[in-house]
Amino acid sequence: MSLAEEILKLKKERKAVILAHNYQRGEVQDIADYCGDSFGLSQKAVEVDAEVIVFCGVDFMAESAAILNPDKIVLNPKPEAGCPMSAMITPLQLQLFKKEHPDAAVVCYVNSSAAVKAESDVCCTSSNSIKIVNALEQDEVLHVPDYNLAMYTQRFTKKKIYPWNGFCPTHHQITAGDILISKMDHPGAEVIVHPECRQEVIDLADGVYSTDGMLKYAKTTTKDLVIGTEVGIIHRLKKENPGKNFYPVSNYVVCPNMKMNTLETIRDSLRDMKTEIRIPETIRTGAKKALDRMLEIGR
Numbered sequence: 001m002s003l004a005e006e007i008l009k010l011k012k013e014r015k016a017v018i019l020a021h022n023y024q025r026g027e028v029q030d031i032a033d034y035c036g037d038s039f040g041l042s043q044k045a046v047e048v049d050a051e052v053i054v055f056c057g058v059d060f061m062a063e064s065a066a067i068l069n070p071d072k073i074v075l076n077p078k079p080e081a082g083c084p085m086s087a088m089i090t091p092l093q094l095q096l097f098k099k100e101h102p103d104a105a106v107v108c109y110v111n112s113s114a115a116v117k118a119e120s121d122v123c124c125t126s127s128n129s130i131k132i133v134n135a136l137e138q139d140e141v142l143h144v145p146d147y148n149l150a151m152y153t154q155r156f157t158k159k160k161i162y163p164w165n166g167f168c169p170t171h172h173q174i175t176a177g178d179i180l181i182s183k184m185d186h187p188g189a190e191v192i193v194h195p196e197c198r199q200e201v202i203d204l205a206d207g208v209y210s211t212d213g214m215l216k217y218a219k220t221t222t223k224d225l226v227i228g229t230e231v232g233i234i235h236r237l238k239k240e241n242p243g244k245n246f247y248p249v250s251n252y253v254v255c256p257n258m259k260m261n262t263l264e265t266i267r268d269s270l271r272d273m274k275t276e277i278r279i280p281e282t283i284r285t286g287a288k289k290a291l292d293r294m295l296e297i298g299r
């Protein structure tokens with residue numbers, strides 16, 4: 001039996017679904033029941049009718065699924081796959097930041113720990129940060145942990161945003177020079193980038209989208225696209241748009257953590273029912289409030 005057949009058999013026996021982020025390896029995306037961005041995956045995690053969710057992404061994504069679904073078993077095949085950005089703010093640092101700005105609302109990017117979410121008023125993703133910030137009553141907002149997403153959001157709101165200084169090491173590597181070179185290499189193509197990119201990169205782009213936003217945009221444009229985000233998304237872009245060309249802004253835009261899952265890790269996870277994600281109940285209820293509020297506003 002092939003690995004893929006083993007996974008399909010185990011999936012049926014366990015009444016499981018496989019959710020995968022758009023940056024996962026191509027073979028992992030292909031075996032998944034649903035691929036998406038952070039927001040789409042959170043929505044799916046709530047909707048799916050399954051006893052077990054196998055979450056292929058990085059730690060905060062599987063954690064969010066577990067926070068939202070206390071009655072389902074959430075398995076993370078590779079729990080050591082973390083997001084360095086989410087480790088750039090601790091709950092204690094956020095508590096101190098809140099003391100400095102007592103009147104501000106706290107918007108926390110889902111790329112954060114459950115304990116940081118529990119200290120926040122509402123979560124956001126790259127697809128709904130602007131909508132979430134503008135929906136809040138407060139005129140001041142602490143936006144953590146991604147500096148670039150906070151500053152991109154600031155462009156579309158009159159509210160005063162206080163950013164944290166976290167960043168995504170993968171997106172931070174993309175420079176304005178990379179964009180200028182891509183434009184010269186592919187003169188007829190449009191450049192689209194992720195809001196985790198540096199501000200000078202965003203300034204040079206034709207469009208700024210979450211990963212699902214990029215997939216949607218690719219279907220509407222007749223142009224070829226230069227892609228300023230993690231290269232894993234190009235698998236789906238090519239699959240869904242066979243007539244178009246997609247060029248990574250650079251081949252080094254790789255998130256090593258997103259590449260840790262393989263068909264083997266998924267098979268082992270379903271076979272051995274590991275590793276189940278459990279969040280302490282006191283943290284889970286606080287974090288769920290912030291995620292539920294995002295799901296309500298951010299649709």
Ligand code: 13P
Pocket residue numbers: 022036037038039111125126127168194196209210211212
């Ligand atoms: P998306 O929500 O746009 O898929 O982004 C997730 C992420 O980790 C980007 O680095």
Ligand code: SF4
Pocket residue numbers: 058082083084085086111168169170171196230255257258
């Ligand atoms: Fe975290 Fe960046 Fe990897 Fe996304 S691409 S999971 S933000 S390190």
